[in-house]
Amino acid sequence: MKRLAHWLVFIAIVAVVSHLVVVRYTPKALMALIMFNIKSEAGGANRLYIPEKITAKSRKIVRPAPDLAYTVCAYDLSNGPVMATLNASDNYTSLAVFADNTDNIFAVNDQAISGNLVTVVLRTEQQEIQPATDAIEVTAPSDKGLILWRRVITSNADWPQVDTARREVSCGGYHQTKSDI
Template identity: 30%
Template sequence: MRWLLALLVFAATAALGHFVVLQAIPAKIMATAMERMAERGVPMNQWTASPRMTPQTQTIVRPSPDLSYAICRFDTSEGPVLITAPGWEGYGSLSIFDRRTNNVFVSSLDGQDAAVLLLHPKDKGASPEGLPDATETVFLDGAGLALIRRLAPSQDAYDRAFSLIDGAACDAVR
């Protein structure tokens, strides 16, 4: 009987630990990140480019000074969101993270544009008109982040990468 009780306590503790590590902590990390971005004025459904990384502009531990970053907060619970990013002549990527920090989509921007339609699972079957060719579809339940990274080791390269943000979209689709 004693061993059975100890086994039940162990199983309950393991299940709780599993839930906390895989569900609660990542969701809290992303919620905190989204709150801090909102406090800094990062709008929903709009790309925001970060300044070139230097010791004075770094807000996270060890960002690469050779990369240009742009981020977009989005929420699919209000409807579909279209994410696009122009290609780049060197290394570039578009990554999408869900509300639990899972990387749910990655596309290379090395010489090619990327287009992703983000849909809430309740919108399954929806297909807005006027989407770019080769648009991929990803289903996400709620809020998340999209991140563009481009190799830009010089100020000139950073300026060119920064200018591409005007050609990117992070728009609610009605």
């Protein structure tokens, strides 16, 4: 009986440790794989990846919706802040920022912006910047992550207009000018 109790305690300890390891490291591992794939498709970090229209065979983005047009940027803040833009459109559109552990750290949609464009400047806590007055400053908890733009496609006839609008967003290094300071 004592031997059985030792085995049960051992199995319980292994189960708890395994569970904690999986919960702690799986999100980062999955995000690292997704960011690697996005960077490979885009030609590097801080560059846009614009996938083709979603079909039943599309799987670059986890569980993509066929009524959404996506644009993605794998950001890397190790060389400085990154600037991303979201342009307004006739249909719902959004920009979301995800940290390297899959946490959604910021989101904005076309309903929340005034005018035709919103600029987001993404930085780490250590990076000090003076963004332009109309920019939204977002502090990321990690150097790497994803920026995801989504646009609703209301019909196949709308696809050309939605595709054009999603190609007008930007993602790249943020360079302050004297007028920003």
